[in-house]
Amino acid sequence: MLIGVFDSGIGGLTVLRALRRAWPGHSTIYLGDTARVPYGSKSRQTVVRYARQNTHYLLSQGIELLVLACNTASAYALEELQSLPVPVLGVIEPGAQAAARATRGRHIAVIGTAATIASRAYERAIERLAPGVRISARACPLFVPLAEEGWEDTPIARLTAERYLADWLPGQPDRPDTLVLGCTHYPLLRPTLAGLLGPEMTLIDSAEATAQAAGPLLAARPAEARPTHRLIVTDGAEGFARTAARLLGEPEVHLEVVDLTPPGMMD
Amino acid sequence: MLIGVFDSGIGGLTVLRALRRAWPGHSTIYLGDTARVPYGSKSRQTVVRYARQNTHYLLSQGIELLVLACNTASAYALEELQSLPVPVLGVIEPGAQAAARATRGRHIAVIGTAATIASRAYERAIERLAPGVRISARACPLFVPLAEEGWEDTPIARLTAERYLADWLPGQPDRPDTLVLGCTHYPLLRPTLAGLLGPEMTLIDSAEATAQAAGPLLAARPAEARPTHRLIVTDGAEGFARTAARLLGEPEVHLEVVDLTPPGMMD
Numbered sequence A, B: 001m002l003i004g005v006f007d008s009g010i011g012g013l014t015v016l017r018a019l020r021r022a023w024p025g026h027s028t029i030y031l032g033d034t035a036r037v038p039y040g041s042k043s044r045q046t047v048v049r050y051a052r053q054n055t056h057y058l059l060s061q062g063i064e065l066l067v068l069a070c071n072t073a074s075a076y077a078l079e080e081l082q083s084l085p086v087p088v089l090g091v092i093e094p095g096a097q098a099a100a101r102a103t104r105g106r107h108i109a110v111i112g113t114a115a116t117i118a119s120r121a122y123e124r125a126i127e128r129l130a131p132g133v134r135i136s137a138r139a140c141p142l143f144v145p146l147a148e149e150g151w152e153d154t155p156i157a158r159l160t161a162e163r164y165l166a167d168w169l170p171g172q173p174d175r176p177d178t179l180v181l182g183c184t185h186y187p188l189l190r191p192t193l194a195g196l197l198g199p200e201m202t203l204i205d206s207a208e209a210t211a212q213a214a215g216p217l218l219a220a221r222p223a224e225a226r227p228t229h230r231l232i233v234t235d236g237a238e239g240f241a242r243t244a245a246r247l248l249g250e251p252e253v254h255l256e257v258v259d260l261t262p263p264g265m266m267d
Helices: A013-022 A044-060 A071-077 A092-102 A114-119 A121-129 A143-149 A155-164 A186-197 A206-213 A215-219 A240-248 B013-022 B044-060 B071-077 B092-102 B114-119 B121-129 B143-149 B155-164 B186-197 B206-213 B215-219 B240-248
Strands: A002-007 A027-032 A065-068 A088-090 A107-112 A134-139 A178-181 A202-205 A229-233 A255-257 B002-007 B027-032 B065-068 B088-090 B107-112 B134-139 B178-181 B202-205 B229-233 B255-257
Touching: A002 A013, A002 A044, A013 A027, A013 A206, A013 A240, A027 A044, A044 A065, A044 A071, A065 A071, A071 A092, A071 A114, A071 A121, A088 A092, A088 A206, A092 A107, A092 A121, A092 A178, A092 A202, A092 A206, A107 A114, A107 A121, A114 A121, A114 A134, A121 A134, A143 A155, A143 A186, A143 B143, A155 A186, A155 B155, A178 A186, A186 A202, A202 A206, A206 A215, A240 A255, B002 B013, B002 B044, B013 B027, B013 B206, B013 B240, B027 B044, B044 B065, B044 B071, B065 B071, B071 B092, B071 B114, B071 B121, B088 B092, B088 B206, B092 B107, B092 B121, B092 B178, B092 B202, B092 B206, B107 B114, B107 B121, B114 B121, B114 B134, B121 B134, B143 B155, B143 B186, B155 B186, B178 B186, B186 B202, B202 B206, B206 B215, B240 B255
Parallel strands: A002 A027, A002 A065, A027 A229, A065 A088, A107 A134, A107 A178, A178 A202, A229 A255, B002 B027, B002 B065, B027 B229, B065 B088, B107 B134, B107 B178, B178 B202, B229 B255
Antiparallel strands: none
16 A cells, blocks of 8 residues: 655654554655745644645545655644545644643643644543543744754753643642653654653654554555555755665655645736 | 834844934834744745845835845845846945954954855955955854853753854864854854853954944935834744844834735646
8 A cells, every 4th residue: 555644844853753663564755845934833724725735635646545654734634635536644643642642630731833732632632532631731932843853862852842741740740740842853863852851741742643653544455575665856956865874763764855846927 | 214124033133223223213124034934944045035025025125225134135136136226235244354454363252044155145245345364164053042041041052052163162273353243143142152152253243344334325315204114034933023022122012914926837
């Protein structure tokens, strides 16, 4: 089965990695919308427009399952994409399910980009799955550039996390017991966050949760003898290939570049 | 005279502020391309396409002078825009001129986004103005999100600056005597950078240098009795209005939203 995955940039590569590890017998095509990254600071209307363009491109490449490996796109565009001819999976519902299963103290924290948090998508999903659970949500905009700089394990990352999560640290009263990493970049910061928050806090990685959620859709299909993997970006700036190789554990990766914004009269 | 100013987002507001302070008798129209921010991580081809679309829009609004208040657009698109019917001013040439005048030790440092530094635009401009001057250039990608978070005066900002600028701090051998703040966001970090680098280092604010460089173009035109100021964005996400009000020292600002990307067949 050909799995199509898109994200605004490199963050969704953590989802791609989790999918490829969990389901090595299936082909993938990843679209990173690097010409328009990031989505996290943009409005619903703009994110929905971009998500539609990305989806139409991936359908034209023959995908049979679509994974929105971007929390912002999942929060804003998943409903609009439900009428597609292929099943669609976002990262929010799987993360919310894993959190609802994991919480023991019935207090779940969610961190993400400004847009994901403003959408309240995790809160709505968790409230539906575990009514009455308390939810604390917070935007952490510095985490994405820290991860992209490769600084996820530095004193700067720790100070930044301490500032964002001050009232959730060990010793604070009334802290949550489960934290949802509600942005696909955040698994890169997982060791730093786990070190700060201590072993009593369960961290939910929505990339892994999403790969698990794809299981029922993939199980019915035979594994391929020679699965193929394509990486596509909308802008060929340097950096993506290096990060993709590091994240996917390959010596180097081949990138294809496509232009998804028809220039129109003003170009 | 109606001055048109564009930037990828909020950074260029430092240039707008400097222009409005230096030339209060002229009208301005500012375009923040917030739907496609940031430009700093994108390729030349993409940045040129966006700069053309922004320029055509501002010309349709009647501007008589265009200021590219974005280092990335200045580095990549200024030459392509020289055939316009109005004069065009970038931020790089004025900053380079100010640095060439200021240096005493003939060693100039330049900091900016990854794209600005990769373009080598400041280096080429300074080499032309002051042949033989030594130039050290460095990308500082975390500075923009730190400024946008309002964290420019925190221990996190100081640690980040110490890490980026380690070999230029007081006591280091062979440090530059002049530092060009080669990104329009960076004037917000100026107090933190000045505190770290000490009084012997001259900081060049390219926003102020650009406002000064507009003088010869504006001096011939009479001041207006009631200059008007418009702020336009390509995406209406929250945050811009708040930052604009803070930067421009106004209680609140009115934003207009335009869509510059004709959706075409894939929308």
